[in-house]
Amino acid sequence: MIVDAHLDIGWNAIADGRGFPGEPAKGYVVSHSSLQRAGVGLIFATLYAAPGRARRSMRTRFVYETAHEANLMATAELNYYQTCGLKLIRSRSELDAYVRGWRRGQVAAVLLMEGADPIETPAQLGGWADRGLRIVGPAWGRTRYSGGTHAPGGLTVLGVQLLKAMHRQKLILDISHMADQAVADAFELWRGPIMSSHSNARELVPGDRQITNATAAEIANRRGILGISFYQHHLRAKGKATTDDVVRHALHLAKAAGGPEHVGIGTDLDGGFDSMYAAMRDTRDFATLQRKLRKHFSATQVEGIMGTNWIEFLRRSLP
Numbered sequence: 001m002i003v004d005a006h007l008d009i010g011w012n013a014i015a016d017g018r019g020f021p022g023e024p025a026k027g028y029v030v031s032h033s034s035l036q037r038a039g040v041g042l043i044f045a046t047l048y049a050a051p052g053r054a055r056r057s058m059r060t061r062f063v064y065e066t067a068h069e070a071n072l073m074a075t076a077e078l079n080y081y082q083t084c085g086l087k088l089i090r091s092r093s094e095l096d097a098y099v100r101g102w103r104r105g106q107v108a109a110v111l112l113m114e115g116a117d118p119i120e121t122p123a124q125l126g127g128w129a130d131r132g133l134r135i136v137g138p139a140w141g142r143t144r145y146s147g148g149t150h151a152p153g154g155l156t157v158l159g160v161q162l163l164k165a166m167h168r169q170k171l172i173l174d175i176s177h178m179a180d181q182a183v184a185d186a187f188e189l190w191r192g193p194i195m196s197s198h199s200n201a202r203e204l205v206p207g208d209r210q211i212t213n214a215t216a217a218e219i220a221n222r223r224g225i226l227g228i229s230f231y232q233h234h235l236r237a238k239g240k241a242t243t244d245d246v247v248r249h250a251l252h253l254a255k256a257a258g259g260p261e262h263v264g265i266g267t268d269l270d271g272g273f274d275s276m277y278a279a280m281r282d283t284r285d286f287a288t289l290q291r292k293l294r295k296h297f298s299a300t301q302v303e304g305i306m307g308t309n310w311i312e313f314l315r316r317s318l319p
């Protein structure tokens with residue numbers, strides 16, 4: 001089973017009119033059918049809302065100015081997932097039952113919030129957890145909780161409260177998009193399950209959106225997983241990215257983390273960029289990626305990177 005730890009399906013549908021059922025919209029890669037065909041069985045489906053200042057970069061008018069607006073937008077995405085009939089995995093026992101009975105063609109999801117502004121106050125987190133939220137990434141750009149991409153800074157006072165609330169709710173922390181200081185703060189405060197859903201190696205492609213070798217090593221130390229993004233600008237400094245670049249980042253992150261059992265994929269496909277900027281044009285290319293990985297890793301290790309590493313992580317991290 002392939003597991004993809006980062007897909008902005010709700011945002012694609014609601015902000016951009018690219019529905020999940022059926023075939024992918026023209027020029028895009030992901031839809032229910034394309035995931036089914038590729039053998040993707042589990043996705044981390046995001047609740048993502050763009051702040052007003054990202055109107056231009058995200059080419060959207062679907063933006064929030066206040067936390068309440070962010071809440072309404074994330075709620076719309078959650079409702080969308082329910083409308084699509086996407087099965088949400090909320091516990092270890094649900095995961096085990098799903099994996100045991102999985103057949104090609106089935107796709108289930110774990111809910112991941114990317115940028116925590118939709119959580120209006122940390123006290124509201126319990127309500128989100130009740131509705132199935134299991135993973136929280138406090139940052140995207142800067143949020144009320146954390147410094148983020150192109151927005152240096154640590155966890156805010158509210159961010160520290162959020163981590164405490166996450167601990168009480170037994171949620172998982174996603175450090176993707178967190179600024180370096182915020183990651184350092186989280187390493188100091190957080191003792192629960194930790195991961196990066198879609199962050200590549202900074203040593204290969206510079207920039208604060210990427211993770212350092214030290215961060216990769218620390219996440220691995222805590223038995224977390226590092227998901228590789230398939231976005232061209234995360235994969236290489238210039239030129240067209242291919243699955244060869246995904247392999248390059250897998251090798252690098254595996255080395256930094258002390259082994260490929262800490263590496264997975266979190267493609268981010270179609271999350272604000274079309275297939276022109278993706279490392280693959282069709283989900284069938286997952287098979288190509290697997291073949292290329294096999295030149296460097298054992299069959300079991302490749303299976304791990306393509307999915308079972310995330311499943312094992314969820315098995316020890318979900319309530």
Ligand SMILES: [Zn+2]
Pocket residue numbers: 114177198268
């Ligand atoms: Zn992202």
